[in-house]
Amino acid sequence: MTIAPSEHAPAAAPAGRGTTDQTGRTRPGRRRLLTRTSVPYLLIMPAVLGFVIFKAYPIVASLWISLTTGNGAGRHFTGLDNYQRLLHDPLFWTALENTALILVVQVPLMLGLALLVALGLNSTKVWLRPLWRLGVFIPSLTGLVAAGVMFSVILNRDAGLLNWVLSLFGIDRVNWLGSPFWARVGVVLVITWHYTGYNAVIYLAGLQGIPQELYEAAKVDGAGPIRRFVSITLPQLRPILLLTVVLSTIGTLQLFDEPYVLTGGGPDNSTLTVTMYLYNNGFKYFDFGYASALAYALALIVAVLGLLQVRLMGERK
Amino acid sequence: MSHQLSRRRLLQLATASAAGLGLAACGDNGSGSAGGDGDSGKITVWSWTTAAEGLRSVVPSFERDNPGITVEVQDVGNPAIWDKITVGLASGGKGLADVLHIGVDYLPGYLDKFPNGIADLSKFGADNYQAAFAKGLWPTVTGKGKAAHALPWEVNPLGLFYRHDHFEKAGVDPDGISDWNDMTAAGSKILDATGVRLLGLDKTGATQDMDFFQNLMQLQDVFYFDQAGKITLASPAAVKALTIIKRLNDAGLIADTAGQGTEKRLLSQGKLATYAEAAWAVEYLASTFPEQKGMWRSMQPPAAVPGGKRNTIVNSTYLAVSGSSTRRKAAWQFIEYALTKPAQINRIFASGGVFPALKAAYDDPRFSAPHPFYGGQKVLRPFVESLSADARATNFTGDYARALKFASDAQSQVLLKGADPADALKKAAEQLAQQTGRQQAA
Numbered sequence: 161m162t163i164a165p166s167e168h169a170p171a172a173a174p175a176g177r178g179t180t181d182q183t184g185r186t187r188p189g190r191r192r193l194l195t196r197t198s199v200p201y202l203l204i205m206p207a208v209l210g211f212v213i214f215k216a217y218p219i220v221a222s223l224w225i226s227l228t229t230g231n232g233a234g235r236h237f238t239g240l241d242n243y244q245r246l247l248h249d250p251l252f253w254t255a256l257e258n259t260a261l262i263l264v265v266q267v268p269l270m271l272g273l274a275l276l277v278a279l280g281l282n283s284t285k286v287w288l289r290p291l292w293r294l295g296v297f298i299p300s301l302t303g304l305v306a307a308g309v310m311f312s313v314i315l316n317r318d319a320g321l322l323n324w325v326l327s328l329f330g331i332d333r334v335n336w337l338g339s340p341f342w343a344r345v346g347v348v349l350v351i352t353w354h355y356t357g358y359n360a361v362i363y364l365a366g367l368q369g370i371p372q373e374l375y376e377a378a379k380v381d382g383a384g385p386i387r388r389f390v391s392i393t394l395p396q397l398r399p400i401l402l403l404t405v406v407l408s409t410i411g412t413l414q415l416f417d418e419p420y421v422l423t424g425g426g427p428d429n430s431t432l433t434v435t436m437y438l439y440n441n442g443f444k445y446f447d448f449g450y451a452s453a454l455a456y457a458l459a460l461i462v463a464v465l466g467l468l469q470v471r472l473m474g475e476r477k
Numbered sequence: 478m479s480h481q482l483s484r485r486r487l488l489q490l491a492t493a494s495a496a497g498l499g500l501a502a503c504g505d506n507g508s509g510s511a512g513g514d515g516d517s518g519k520i521t522v523w524s525w526t527t528a529a530e531g532l533r534s535v536v537p538s539f540e541r542d543n544p545g546i547t548v549e550v551q552d553v554g555n556p557a558i559w560d561k562i563t564v565g566l567a568s569g570g571k572g573l574a575d576v577l578h579i580g581v582d583y584l585p586g587y588l589d590k591f592p593n594g595i596a597d598l599s600k601f602g603a604d605n606y607q608a609a610f611a612k613g614l615w616p617t618v619t620g621k622g623k624a625a626h627a628l629p630w631e632v633n634p635l636g637l638f639y640r641h642d643h644f645e646k647a648g649v650d651p652d653g654i655s656d657w658n659d660m661t662a663a664g665s666k667i668l669d670a671t672g673v674r675l676l677g678l679d680k681t682g683a684t685q686d687m688d689f690f691q692n693l694m695q696l697q698d699v700f701y702f703d704q705a706g707k708i709t710l711a712s713p714a715a716v717k718a719l720t721i722i723k724r725l726n727d728a729g730l731i732a733d734t735a736g737q738g739t740e741k742r743l744l745s746q747g748k749l750a751t752y753a754e755a756a757w758a759v760e761y762l763a764s765t766f767p768e769q770k771g772m773w774r775s776m777q778p779p780a781a782v783p784g785g786k787r788n789t790i791v792n793s794t795y796l797a798v799s800g801s802s803t804r805r806k807a808a809w810q811f812i813e814y815a816l817t818k819p820a821q822i823n824r825i826f827a828s829g830g831v832f833p834a835l836k837a838a839y840d841d842p843r844f845s846a847p848h849p850f851y852g853g854q855k856v857l858r859p860f861v862e863s864l865s866a867d868a869r870a871t872n873f874t875g876d877y878a879r880a881l882k883f884a885s886d887a888q889s890q891v892l893l894k895g896a897d898p899a900d901a902l903k904k905a906a907e908q909l910a911q912q913t914g915r916q917q918a919a
Contacts, residue, residue, distance in 0.1 A: 313736075317736070444879075
């Protein structure tokens with residue numbers, strides 16, 4: 161098989177093969193697999209196939225399953241029953257409340273911290289910057305389950321490292337995983353530890369893309385460091401900030417691994433998230449119809465929040 | 478290919494083939510793909526840890542006695558095995574092993590939710606063994622129908638293991654304890670004398686540590702559901718069980734075992750005076766804490782109510798054949814060989830400490846032998862005797878996992894927030910009814 165020659169070097173076509181015109185398109189009646197227009201499609205074919213098999217099909221199948229109930233293949237159509245049931249399920253609302261609480265508290269905290277870290281790493285006054293950057297990024301390379309197990313040991317009330325450190329300062333042991341309030345704090349702690357460095361690296365890339373001339377011009381105009389941060393850094397970072405806010409929101413709404421390993425959703429459902437509840441319904445209770453309805457409810461919430469954020473934070477025309 | 482593809486044609490082909498592959502890959506959504514009754518070839522077995530180890534011990538003799546069949550026992554791990562089996566059943570049996578080791582807490586759910594997922598073993602003659610196993614287990618293998626879908630492997634009669642040295646130091650005579658009122662009083666004496674708490678529970682509910690609550694219910698012949706499948710989670714017996722736990726907690730006798738490895742650590746440090754567990758714990762304690770040799774003893778569990786019964790079957794596990802297996806007969810032959818022959822089941826017991834459900838196994842001298850770890854006590858005998866006395870079937874139903882969740886929430890509310898047991902269980906039972914569509918028993 162031959163690649164079609166470019167328009168700059170038109171070649172006489174062998175008998176039985178087509179030729180290409182100056183736009184690279186084949187003339188009618190020509191037979192050739194690899195042309196400049198078909199090659200890109202062939203190249204993206206594996207990704208498209210993977211998407212269709214492992215994403216598109218399950219998404220469509222899940223929508224159908226959410227409208228049914230029953231066992232195994234003996235499913236029968238029940239319309240919106242699962243969605244109605246969801247509206248009257250106190251545990252769903254508890255899970256949604258917990259997820260929202262973690263979202264409202266943890267995302268701003270983590271992104272604020274990530275921005276501070278990025279500003280520090282961007283400073284020319286910091287020694288051994290590559291080493292610090294590496295150190296900040298390493299937690300995000302840790303497996304989520306491993307992080308959860310590690311923190312469950314650190315936060316153990318009787319034998320945990322954190323309580324031992326606190327006891328050195330004469331502070332009473334905290335029941336990190338045994339009280340609803342502190343368990344939530346524990347989950348926020350793990351997520352913040354895991355993702356702050358990741359977001360800091362994204363911000364760092366954004367900071368390094370801001371032209372220095374802007375800062376120099378502002379200095380000439382007499383702007384101080386805070387004024388420069390507010391008037392130059394933040395506006396220039398807007399697209400990056402939007403990206404991290406949207407990604408973190410989606411990530412938090414899909415929070416599963418950390419509470420699953422750390423608290424199992426307890427104590428008394430205080431760290432139960434929507435995704436955990438979805439998992440329980442699917443894989444513990446075998447209630448696939450209801451689990452699919454939960455998945456779609458969550459997807460809807462994610463979509464609405466994402467759109468809202470893009471609207472509120474996006475570029476104003 | 479020798480002909481030119483247009484862009485549109487290329488996309489059409491891609492979409493069609495991907496959709497076809499996707500549909501093919503996703504199977505029939507739990508209908509149980511058609512298996513076969515092959516009686517030779519290689520069969521795989523899914524089990525976990527020590528049970529898998531025990532099962533491997535019978536493979537050489539089975540393969541010798543059944544030429545043409547080879548067996549591979551895979552230690553899938555627990556709880557990972559439940560996700561693997563569930564996903565396999567949900568996808569029409571794809572990727573499942575031929576033989577599955579399933580606990581009583583999952584088997585009814587699988588039979589209920591995946592009607593063709595587990596093979597009917599009655600046609601191979603499983604019913605012939607109905608009387609061969611400890612009482613109270615057969616209803617679990619038949620589920621709602623009449624056909625047997627598994628054979629009982631392990632049975633777990635309840636016991637109470639206690640630290641003889643702590644009891645002695647506190648001047649507590651175990652023979653004087655007949656119910657949990659006595660044990661609560663004894664626990665306070667032990668706490669005062671040794672600083673050691675009576676037992677451990679995960680108060681947070683993270684691990685749904687409900688065995689103790691269930692045992693207290695089962696000692697009163699009650700569970701989350703009655704034999705008709707109606708909800709009994711708010712029954713007086715259930716309230717009594719949770720009240721006992723509340724009293725123990727209020728008296729400071731329960732150590733919180735929340736967190737990875739906490740219970741094991743407390744046991745190794747000698748900080749728990751009792752271990753309310755089933756027969757499997759006989760070998761677990763001996764092999765996990767060999768340095769505590771001679772310190773432990775076993776007794777019948779105290780009754781939940783004064784004058785109440787002191788024996789119950791806590792749980793059990795089974796071997797089943799997946800409906801999608803193409804070698805169902807060979808798989809059945811392996812199950813029959815491993816679970817219905819006293820010599821083989823005792824070989825498994827010796828290798829993995831899995832307490833056999835086969836009654837004929839108990840004639841073996843090991844079940845009457847003094848155990849050095851327990852100070853020479855004939856520790857297995859009481860467990861065997863408790864099986865023959867008034868053993869009732871527990872109806873786990875297909876909604877056990879949901880019941881466990883709501884009960885665990887109720888227990889956490891009582892232990893962490895001081896909630897009233899009756900109120901907490903009433904709320905739990907209502908939620909369970911709402912989510913399952915089951916009625917509450919009168």
